[in-house]
Amino acid sequence: MADIEERRPRNKATTFLLVLAAAAFVVASALRLLGIDGTRHMVATTALVPYFTAAGVLLGAIALLARRWFVGTVTLLVALVLVAAVAPRAFPDARPIGVGQEVRVMAANLLVGKADAEVLVAAVRDHAVDVLALQELSPAMVVDLERAGLDEVLPHRVFLAEPGASGSGIASRYPLTARDLAGPSTLRQAGALVALPGADLEVVSVHPLPPVTPDGPEPWQRDMAGLPRPDLNGPYRVLAGDFNATLDHVGLRRLLNHGYVDAADQVGAGLDPTWPADAVWPPPVVIDHILVDDRCPVDTFQVVDIPGSDHRAIVSQFVVPAR
Structure with a gap:
């Protein structure tokens, strides 16, 4: 007892x-x-x-x-x-049938211009990148990228460089036309029309304000809500960059419900963490994404380590159907 x-x-x-x-x-x-x-x-x-x-x-x-x-x-x-x-x-999803122009898009957060420009440009060459979306692009980083030879690989650009974390930009193998696609946002989110052979593609370099600042998540929610939906009557659209959101957040799921697919999720790489790079705390999460118009079949997705940045760059190849 x-x-x-x-x-x-x-x-x-x-x-x-x-x-x-x-x-x-x-x-x-x-x-x-x-x-x-x-x-x-x-x-x-x-x-x-x-x-x-x-x-x-x-x-x-x-x-x-x-x-x-x-x-x-x-x-x-x-x-x-x-x-x-x-x-x-x-796990990879079934690839829809589709033919057209193959495009490789890379997105990279540069940590207020501290990323290694030479490694980034080398990655652009190695992965045969066609369009590069940059976040936290500073004026000094623009100079570093030019010295590293980015203009030789991606000669066309729409850069909104600013000191600190506010800047962004798009560089491309094909001609670009600047477009205001994201609307008003806390941080700069460059947009451009890419003149692909046989088709046009609109790209946004995405970077809403982080939701964990002392001011709360409201600015992040507004920035996410301002991102454009796919346009069935216009060019195909891609949103690429640092969303500060995972596939479990409402704002990102809403975009997917309106006609985008997450490139990583499509090929079975949706759990590959992108931030923080080379760290165990906070626990690594997936907040960098390439959202592709769901009419564009996705073929590949990779994460790429860029020294100097706290984010891993991401690269996806997909097909833009001819119109």
């Missing part, structure tokens, strides 16, 4: 800890499942959905092994719903 009485406090403690962990998991999951961005802390939590999805599966299994049937069942059911949303990103 004494042994049984001594075990009861440990059993109650185990139950309490499992219930507490399960409650935290369910609340975090609800932000994603109900589409709530909320405060900056909620936005940051949603960015970690792939991590707490795996944690939820593990927690549910532990609860069942500990014979906490209700806690384990509820936790596993919620975790499985998240698995259904997250796991497909690791």
